[in-house]
Amino acid sequence: MSERVAVRKTYKLFIGGKFPRSESGRSYLVQDANVSLASRKDARDAVVAARAAVKGWAGATAYNRGQILYRAAEMLEGRREQFVALGVPGDEVDAAVDRWVWYAGWSDKLPQVYGGANPVAGPYFNLSSPEPTGVVAVVAPAAPALLGLVSVIAPAIVTGNTVVVAASPAAPLAAVTLAEVLATSDLPGGVVNILTGRLSETVPTLASHMDVNAIDLTGVADADLAADLEVKAAENLKRVLRPAPVDHDWFADPGITRMTALLETKTVWHPKGV
Amino acid sequence: MRRLPGMTATATSARSDLSELGRSETALRTFLHGLPGVDQVGAEQRAAQLGTRSIKTTAKAQAIDLAIRMVDLTTLEGADTPGKVRALAAKALRPDPADPSCPHVGAVCVYPAMVPHVAEVLRGSGVHLASVATAFPSGQAPLEVKLADTRAAVEAGADEIDMVINRGAFLAGRYKEVYDEIVATKEACGDAHLKVILETGELATYDNVRRASWLAMLAGGDFIKTSTGKVPVAATPPVTLVMLEAVRDFRAATGRQVGVKPAGGIRTTKDAIKYLVMVNETVGPDWLDPDWFRFGASSLLNDLLMQRTKLTTGVYAGPDYFTLD
Numbered sequence: 131m132s133e134r135v136a137v138r139k140t141y142k143l144f145i146g147g148k149f150p151r152s153e154s155g156r157s158y159l160v161q162d163a164n165v166s167l168a169s170r171k172d173a174r175d176a177v178v179a180a181r182a183a184v185k186g187w188a189g190a191t192a193y194n195r196g197q198i199l200y201r202a203a204e205m206l207e208g209r210r211e212q213f214v215a216l217g218v219p220g221d222e223v224d225a226a227v228d229r230w231v232w233y234a235g236w237s238d239k240l241p242q243v244y245g246g247a248n249p250v251a252g253p254y255f256n257l258s259s260p261e262p263t264g265v266v267a268v269v270a271p272a273a274p275a276l277l278g279l280v281s282v283i284a285p286a287i288v289t290g291n292t293v294v295v296a297a298s299p300a301a302p303l304a305a306v307t308l309a310e311v312l313a314t315s316d317l318p319g320g321v322v323n324i325l326t327g328r329l330s331e332t333v334p335t336l337a338s339h340m341d342v343n344a345i346d347l348t349g350v351a352d353a354d355l356a357a358d359l360e361v362k363a364a365e366n367l368k369r370v371l372r373p374a375p376v377d378h379d380w381f382a383d384p385g386i387t388r389m390t391a392l393l394e395t396k397t398v399w400h401p402k403g404v
Numbered sequence: 405m406r407r408l409p410g411m412t413a414t415a416t417s418a419r420s421d422l423s424e425l426g427r428s429e430t431a432l433r434t435f436l437h438g439l440p441g442v443d444q445v446g447a448e449q450r451a452a453q454l455g456t457r458s459i460k461t462t463a464k465a466q467a468i469d470l471a472i473r474m475v476d477l478t479t480l481e482g483a484d485t486p487g488k489v490r491a492l493a494a495k496a497l498r499p500d501p502a503d504p505s506c507p508h509v510g511a512v513c514v515y516p517a518m519v520p521h522v523a524e525v526l527r528g529s530g531v532h533l534a535s536v537a538t539a540f541p542s543g544q545a546p547l548e549v550k551l552a553d554t555r556a557a558v559e560a561g562a563d564e565i566d567m568v569i570n571r572g573a574f575l576a577g578r579y580k581e582v583y584d585e586i587v588a589t590k591e592a593c594g595d596a597h598l599k600v601i602l603e604t605g606e607l608a609t610y611d612n613v614r615r616a617s618w619l620a621m622l623a624g625g626d627f628i629k630t631s632t633g634k635v636p637v638a639a640t641p642p643v644t645l646v647m648l649e650a651v652r653d654f655r656a657a658t659g660r661q662v663g664v665k666p667a668g669g670i671r672t673t674k675d676a677i678k679y680l681v682m683v684n685e686t687v688g689p690d691w692l693d694p695d696w697f698r699f700g701a702s703s704l705l706n707d708l709l710m711q712r713t714k715l716t717t718g719v720y721a722g723p724d725y726f727t728l729d
Binding site for chain 1: 718724
């Protein structure tokens with residue numbers, strides 16, 4: 131009997147809940163695996179998918195979003211060994227699961243902490259409530275591969291944004307495997323879209339795209355590229371998160387700033403009767 | 405004349421006097437049923453193949469501007485108000501207010517009651533004013549009502565009338581009745597152009613589409629149009645291909661050129677360019693003009709404008725920067 135040939139995996143993009151190859155047909159090698167090399171058209175398609183998902187995701191109840199994210203944490207836990215096999219340390223996987231659960235819990239609490247009633251000098255109830263910004267482009271940090279990724283995706287989507295993530299070119303395997311986790315977590319297609327490949331190809335397209343509302347430059351290591359991206363982002367006044375400092379401790383308590391940076395405040399004046 | 409794959413033999417077989425056909429039910433039936441059948445697989449494959457052409461850079465820019473000029477900017481909703489149609493007419497005149505080099509659209513298409521409001525805005529602009537008539541979209545009304553509907557639209561200022569054929573009569577085989585209705589509507593139009601809506605989604609087969617196309621052209625239609633946009637299946641590439649072949653063969657047989665208007669379901673620039681490729685490859689550049697080919701659409705225009713902006717600025721545009729229809 132002939133010896134069985136193992137089925138090798140191609141790491142594809144994650145766009146609109148599906149796993150397409152790059153429209154360019156290109157791929158590159160990482161850790162002996164074929165990974166799609168996304169083009170600017172893939173970036174455009176990802177934005178279209180993310181935009182289409184905004185209405186349903188931002189319109190879902192905070193409770194429902196929290197449940198779905200908690201489900202993602204469950205799935206992540208179940209794939210622990212797979213991440214370890216990719217070279218992600220076990221304690222990092224644990225930290226990533228904990229981080230995901232921690233952000234999931236914020237879904238229906240953030241509006242209470244960050245919004246509320248404002249005292250005003252007039253016969254009005256004045257209420258502020260945080261609203262998602264919309265489509266957020268995210269450049270994921272290169273390391274830690276999984277925890278870094280979870281730490282930038284979870285805070286963006288928990289409040290109702292949808293994201294297009296440019297995975298680190300050096301560590302795309304954890305990103306695509308995380309996409310497989312998300313695809314089995316009841317997360318609606320398009321809420322998270324993941325592009326692998328060169329940052330210089332996809333990220334400028336995202337930064338200049340008029341239908342992207344915010345850009346998180348956390349994973350951009352090159353200062354010149356970061357400056358260029360900020361200039362591009364200024365064209366339609368995107369919210370910009372600056373690159374993370376090199377010595378950033380991803381294991382420390384992240385605080386709520388990553389969530390609040392991607393929110394708009396809606397304030398309602400309601401006339402008060404006698 | 406170019407002879408292309410899939411071309412039918414009707415051009416030669418129909419040289420007999422076509423104007424006589426409308427006189428009797430039998431002659432019409434004999435002629436229409438004598439048209440060669442459409443090779444369904446072949447038509448679909450040909451249409452799909454023409455959709456694979458890659459149109460880029462300067463050719464794309466040209467195609468986008470041509471497609472904008474060919475748009476019949478349409479609103480046919482029960483909720484249309486004078487304000488909404490006026491806004492639509494203003495958009496038709498200047499689709500991209502930020503760019504004066506952007507051409508105006510071909511026409512605005514509205515219900516007859518809305519025609520006067522649009523006419524005010526479009527007067528003297530070169531943008532045509534089309535109105536649906538003849539009990540659109542079903543066409544299920546007495547002939548007198550349909551003709552009155554048509555006359556009212558023309559009097560109110562429409563210079564193009566989009567009529568629907570009587571599908572009930574057509575499917576029952578009463579071709580003469582359909583023919584006479586088109587002739588009567590054409591007469592009621594006066595100087596206005598008549599577009600005949602076949603509603604191909606209800607005709608079931610490509611053979612019927614070919615027959616209805618010929619029937620509409622024989623009866624004097626200036627344009628043949630696929631759909632009302634009110635039934636689930638609207639314009640599809642193979643249906644449009646069959647209709648383009650019909651207008652090509654009709655011109656070869658009679659010398660009269662008839663326009664084609666696919667309507668409904670064309671939403672993206674990519675789709676529009678596929679249709680333009682099909683026009684060029686099937687009937688040739690004579691039809692690549694707003695006088696001979698139109699798109700019935702509403703959301704298509706915004707996508708064309710976004711693609712146009714992408715070509716001029718180099719960055720992808722977003723729908724936030726274009727008007728909602």
